[in-house]
Amino acid sequence: MEKNIKELLGGRIVNTRVLTNQQISQLMSLGSKKYPVIYQEGSQYFCRRCLTEIDLADFHDQKMYCRACLNFGKLRKGDELIITNSNLSFHIPKTPMTWQGQLTNLQDTVAQETKSAFQKQQDHLIWAVTGAGKTEIIYPLINEALLQNKRVAICSPRVDVCLELQPRLQQAFRNVPIGLFHGQSQTSYFPTPIMISTVHQLIRFESAFDLIIVDEVDSFPLAGDEMLHQAIYKAKKDSGSITYLSATPPVELLANVKTKKISLSKLYQRFHGHPLPEPQTHLLLKKSQFLGINPRIKKMLSSLIKSQTRFMLFFPRIPEMLQFAVSLQKKWPNLKFVTVSSKDSERLKKVQQFREERASAILTTTILERGVTFHKVAVIVIDADSEEFSKTALIQIAGRAGRFKDAADDLVHFFYQYYDQKIKSACCQIKQINQQAVNK
């Protein structure tokens, strides 16, 4: 069998136009199925790959294609899709999990609840505060799925989260092949018992996975994107289930919890048992970049630098961040810091530099609001009243602090000119979570 044929298996959706006749007949003989690119429901038409409704007027000649999933290759009217056989069997070691760590009692309770939801084919949400150790909580679930010869996909809307997950999971399941696939990855797809990918990649799959774990379900671009949510459902086998993870679950999911469509486990305590750092709020009478750096902010930075405390500075937008960086360098020429944003191709390298304490400060946009863990850092939000900082973003950002037992009381500061509703709600929710953790 040609190697590339094997690489197409596992519930992949492939346009026959990119295959040779020989490949098509090979795939069909391996139990794949062929479908027209458009299907009809009532009077409506949908794209078979991304399930988006199609206006047939768009398809009036052969050049027209589904615009919604264009990034995955043009699907033209008249094209045919092959959905490849997803009944694969992998060689799974007797004890797939090589992780030697221990869950806390609270973590273990959630892990057991999640496992039992999976066994009942019930979709489940883990609502765990930032720093609760949610990655470790899903290890027993993944282990159970592998022991039953089930195929697992672990997805996040954010590439950075996928990149951070991969080495940790590979360490926890050392002898299990784990594939990592995203839009920018160098390796092309091949079937593995565990796949880590961005949620986007699920558009290329149908009925492929027994268990789909969606990390950071509330984050951009998944939040509010119907096509991506459908892609998750489509990629799951009928007998499979979905486990969602979030520290700030979206209202739509919580509504499904209310109607019992999804079961819920809550974990309000961080793994080290200390409360979440509660933000201190600071009103600025002048703009944050007034005379270079606003004197109130300058005072705070000065005391952090003096005490050799490392810090993260969050900005709503890239230009403000870069302008601030210039002032920062001017005021403290010896301060070693890095700036990162979504537009920065060196981002991962710079984050690593800060993690390894080769830089004392990191200036960032919301790109680092989640998915990153640093030891002993003060977390500061500049212009917290900007629209770029949603309540969820502020809670996630505050959650970057106090993640280690020996630094559980890292400081969090919000600077703003207008104390708005979302700053208030974010601070309230963090307080409430801390109270609930105590009452548990």
Ligand SMILES: [Zn+2]
């Ligand atoms: Zn489409």
